[in-house]
Amino acid sequence: MRRLQAMIVKEIWSLLRDPKARIVLVFPPLMQLFVFTFATTLDVSNVQVAVFDQSQGAHAAELVQRIEGSPNFRQVAYLHSTAEVERAIDRQAVIAALVIEPDFDARLDRGEPAQVGLVLDGRRSNAAQIVNGYIAQIAGQMNREAVAQLSGGGVEVTNWFNPALDFKWFTLPGLIVIITSIAGIAITSQTVSRERELGTFDQLLVSPLRAHEILAGKVVPPVLVGMFNGTLFLILAQLVFGVPYTGSLLLFFPSLVLYMFSLVGIGLFVSSLSMTQQQSFLGAFAVTVPLMLLSGYASPIENMPHWLQPITYLDPARYFLTVVQGLFLKDLPAGAVFRQLWPLALIAVATLTAAGRLFRARME
Incomplete structure (x- = not known):
């Protein structure tokens, strides 16, 4: 234990003695x-869209006003014509063009669902699909309201786990x-090679330290x-970015420890x-x-x-990502966490064992 303690202290000091390294x-x-x-x-904002209004009615004007009032x-x-729609999309002046059919107002007045056309710039596929979602949500809400006024019904939408649909709640965990x-693998990957470059690896070979003690110290x-x-990061996510943590800390930290061990095995x-x-x-980096x-x-x-999905089972980040997102947003129960931890533990054992055998082979 004294040798192991000395090795751990030595590795910690090698990380902390240089102010730049700290x-x-x-x-x-x-x-x-x-x-x-x-x-x-994941939000798309400050984009320009176009409207080709063939209805020229009150409902069409209200739809356009709702789109203009959207912060996105x-x-x-x-x-004023299909040719102008084509030119606007072709020149990338707009990312989407809304085409309101001539019978739009008449159908809403009869209590019937009315459709609109949306031309998207496929060259910016991801942003175009998000804009499609924004406009579809605005048009769908207006449709439901118009039908509900005549039928007395309606649809109430509830967003579970992320009521405000704030992208930070999804991306930050x-x-x-x-x-x-990145930090775990980058730090660990330098440990043995740094010893070789500094010439201290040979000193470890002639020291009374055994291979497993050197490995444990690193x-x-x-x-x-x-x-x-x-x-x-857990503290800053809540205090600075306002992302709620709904799960148990007793589940987060053991998961983090297992994940770090799997990363350290890869880095070593x-x-x-x-x-x-x-x-x-x-x-x-590779x-x-x-x-x-x-x-x-x-x-x-x-x-x-489909051929790539089985390879993801070897990725420790897959399991820890599920745990962190679940603990942050939906208070993931212990049983669901443990189903992610046992593969993480197997990966940690496998990577540390492989690193240890390679390390012993390099010491001989």
Whole structure:
């Protein structure tokens, strides 16, 4: 235990003795949290749309006014022919053009649902689909109100887990997973290669420390750094960004520890393979990008090709992302958390075992 304690203290001091290194441990992840939270918005705002109103009635005018009053649209351009609609979309003057049919007002007056046409710029597919959702919501709400006035009925919409549909409630828990991953692998991937470059790796070989003690000493500091960053992000998410945390802290921290162990195993494996810190950096980058893309943060796993989906089961970020988002937004029960933790524990054991065997092989 004394040798192990000395090794852990030595690794912690190697991380903290350099003032620049201390700043790198906390400041870049903190900056990434603030920048990415606003940069990865799923909202589309300040866009320009066009309207081709063939009805010229009161209901059509009200629909246009609702669109103009939406904070998502900067300006509404009025067009007078199909040719103008084509030119506006072709020149990218607008991202969408709303075409109101001539019988729009007449159908609403009879209590019948009325349809409108929407021409979207497919070159900006993601933004166009979001604009489509905005306009469809406005038109659908007006349709329901008009029909409800005549029939006495209506539809009440309730958004569970995110009542205000605030994008930060969805993106920020995922960013905690992603930024913790980047920092954890980046720090760990430099440990062994840094020893080789500084010439201290040979001193470890002739020291009384055993291989598993050296390995354990290199595992603990990155885990502690990850725990600190994860705790800091958890606090800032609530106090600064207003994202509620509805789950149990007793479930969050054990999940974070298991996740950090799985990341440290990956980082140590990369570091043991590398001879220089530059190789470690490139290896960490090669591992981190697939880790993020396959986690389900950028796009749902269900939307990925069928042959790619089984590979995501090897990604520890997939399981921790489910846990963090569930604990933040819907008070994920302990049983559901444990169903995500046992694969995470298997990945941690597998990565640490592989890193340990490679590390011993490099020491011989």
